[in-house]
Amino acid sequence: MTPDSLEMKSSNSDSPPPEWIAIQPLDGQSEDVCHAPVDTSLRPPSFQSSRFDIVLRRQHLRPKEGGGLKQTAVPSRFLNLSNTFEFAGWGTLTRLDLATDDIHKGDGDIQEARRERSLGQFTAAALAGNAILGSVFYALPAVVVVSNVYSPISLFSATLIMFLWRPIMEELASALPFGGAPYSYLLNVSSKWLALLGAAVMLLDFASTAVVSAATSATYLAGEVNLPFPVYVVALLILAVFALVCLSGLRESARLALGLLGLHMVTMLVVFIASTVAWARSGNDLLKANWTQGRSVSSSQGVALQIFNGFCIGVLGLTGFECIPSYVSHFKPGIFPLVLRNLHYPAIVFNVLSILFLLSLVPFETLLAGNNVLSILAQVAAGRWLRIWIVVDAVVVLCGGVLTGVLGACELAERLARDRLLPQVFLKKLTTGAPAVSIGCFLLFNIVLYASSGFSLAIISKMFSLVWLFLMALFPLSVLLLKFNRGRLPRNRRVPVSVVFLTFGVVFTAIGGNIAIDPTTVGYAAAYVIAIVVVFYGTMKKVHLIRLMFWLYDQSPLLHRTSVTKKWGDKMCDAVRRMRRQPVCLLINTDEINRLFHKALYVKQNEETSCLKLVHFYEEEHGIPSEMEANWKILDEAFPEITVDLVLVRGEFTPARVAALSHRLRIPTTLMFMSCPGPQFPYAATDFGARIISL
Structure with missing residues (x-):
């Protein structure tokens, strides 16, 4: 008209x-x-x-009692399958009253989670302290090679950069005290894909920490005694022994780590005192000679370039700090800043004083020639007895670094398993609480990593420095996304954005410097990261991969002619249905259709499931939003491949009741998603154990 x-x-x-x-x-x-x-x-x-x-245009076909297949005009992409394989059934509305047993179980879960936060500031510091303070054994020789007599300046400036990272790590830990960080940070402030990349870098960093610590320990031992077998065999034995030690559990491992760290700090104190006395007796003649010789050797390079190169390599003296947030969920409340402080200041002192005493008491040629430089310093300062002592200490504390890598990897594996990126077998634990499968797989990965480098400590160390820097770049990235995407989330500290961007500038400058020193490090690091990402992609998209395999099978008529090959198709279909059967929950407090849609779209894009439950807690009938039921039906129609159920739970929205609902529905809290709570919310978001997926 x-x-x-x-x-x-x-x-x-x-x-x-x-x-x-x-x-x-x-x-x-x-x-x-x-x-x-x-x-x-x-x-x-x-x-x-x-x-x-x-x-509800087509919903006259929906059975009143629920269930039934959603109908669609879209044909199946599979030649020999109906739409029952592609599409799910209609959702149902359920009103639920939690049973007393479920509530008791939920309370028990909350209390157990609180009991797990048992590590004090010293035991917590010890878990990563051996890796941080033990890094002096392999950081000093590497820095001297590129920075010569300017090594003290390079190391001092490198250790100071933790003053940028500490407030960033404190803000993240106070807002999201989850284990497996920074993977868990990225999972709660961004997409699962970015978190997956972070997990790959983390795993490679933990493996590098363990391998470099074990190989350096074996090198120190081989420098003092004649071994009947190659150095790499000793390194592999150290990896195996400390993997077995981790089977005793986290608390016992922390106590052992504290003992090892105490021995190391006493040893370094004795070395520094002996070196001070020896320096006072010998005077500055050797220091002046080393200064003159070092400047003549490096006269072709500029002073600023040597200091910068030493700074880029000197960050190895801080390796281990990235491991601390990985098990922050086991810390007592409020001690995380103390742990960082207790480890940062000794790291500065150990690195700077060690290199000063070396330049003052050890000839420059010896510094450039050997790896066991601290044992040489001990012998010059006090004699053979102190050299033997520091070699024993080096072997012991570097073995503690292996412990740090194993425990960090176990925490990461547990988080990945709870998020269904790894098989559920990784969640099984011994009576000691140790995850045997995670420990065994990590040991195997360490062996593969070490063997693929040709058992070369130099190659692993080069890759380690670059991987560590990339991992440290994830912290300012996480806090930037936290500020933008989860700005309402309560936290104890807020870092200015200018500090975040300054940290980005420092870390990318150090990355560029390491690449300029040795471009081959990029190839090694990229190869390992890509390999891990491919494996994680297969676990994250396993349903998609099986569906692709079935499509290829479906396009081949020859494979449908025999009974054996027909069973292949049946097994693939059963596997897809079984994997998609695991439901996930959206904890909602609104009936706004746009917010509900975006939450459901997040589930569709990040989780392989055909069952989504919208859960709303209410205390009174009038507390249910008026349009929740209508908009739930819209959502159920908008996602034909997902069954969207609405579950109305009578009771207050508390961590204990969410844990009770987890028992009732048999859905782990890590597969429950919620909006970001505001500052007036009476509970911490992490008390629920749920993933935060929206502002």
Whole structure:
């Protein structure tokens, strides 16, 4: 109908407009016209009576009792399968009252989680302290090679950069005290894909920590005694022994790590005292000679370039700090800043004083030639007895670094298993609480990593420095995303954005410097990271991969002719149905359709499931949002491949009741998603154990 015809029709007195159209009376026209009797049958239905009729177009086919397959005009992409394989059933509405047993179990889970936060500031510091303070044994020789006599300046400036990272790590840990960080940070503030990349870098960093620590320990031992077998065999034995030690559990491992760290700190204190006495006796003659010789050796390079190269390599003296947030979920509340402080200051002192004493007491040629430089310093300062002592300490504390890598990897594996990126077998634990499968797989990965490098400590160390820097770059990235995507999330500290960008500048400068020193490090690091990402992709998208395999099978008629090959298709279909059967929960407090849609879209893009449950807690009937049921039905229709259920749970929204619901529905809290709580929310978001997926 044209606009002209509409105008003619509206002006025709014989064809008055429908009575339900709101028309203001014209000037001079009696208002009685507007109050003429109206045929109410011509009025449109009210929203109260039509809210489902308007939006639920095809849902007259929905069975009243729920269930049934969603119908669609889209044909199946599989030649020999019906739409039952592609699409899910209609969702159902359930009103749920939690049983007393479920509530008791939920309370028990909350109490158990609190009991796990048992590590004090010293035991917590010891878990990563051996890796951090033991790094002096392999950082010093590497820095001297590139920075020569300017090594003290390089090491001092490198250790100072932790003053940028400490407040960033404190803000992240206070907002999201989850284990497996920074993977868990990225999972709660961004997409699962970015978190997956972070997990790959983390795993490679933990493996590098363990391998470099074990190989350096074996090198120190081989420098003092004649071994009947190659150095790499000793390194592999150290990896195996400390993997077995980790089977005793986290608490016992922390106590052992504390003992090892105490021995190391006493040893370094004795070495520093002996070196001070020896320096006072010998004077500055050797220091002046080393200064002159070092400058002549490096005269072709600029001073600034040597200091910069030493700074880029000197960050190895801070390796281990990235491991601390990995098990922050086991820390007592409020001690995380103390742990960082207790490890940062000794790291500065150990690195700077060690290199100063070396330049003052050890000839420059010896520094450039040997790896066991601290044992040489000990012998010069006090004699053979101190050299033997520091070699024993080096072997012991570096073995503690292996412990740090194993424990960090176990925490990461547990988080990945709870998020269904690894098989559930990784969650099984011994009576000691140790995850045997995680430990065994990590040991195997360490062996593969070490063997693939040709058992070369130099190659692993080069890759280690670059991987560590990339991992440290994830912390400012995580806090930036936290500020932007989860700005309402309560936290104890807020870092200025300027500090975040300054940290980015420092870390990318160090990355560029390491690449410029040795471009081959990029190849090694990229190869390992890509390999790990491919494996994680296979575990994350396993349903998609099986569906692709079935599509290829379905396109091959020859494979459908024998009973054996037909079983292949049946097994693939059963595997897809079984994997998609695991439901996930959306904890909702609103009926806004746009917010519900984006949450459901997140589940569709990040989780392989055909069952989604919208869960709303209410205390009174009027507490249920008025349009929640209507919009749930819209959502159920919008995602034909997912069954969307609405579960209304009577009771207050508390961590204990969410844990009780987890028992009732048999859905782990890590597969429950929620919005970001605000500052007035009475509970911490992490108390629920749920993933935060929206602002």
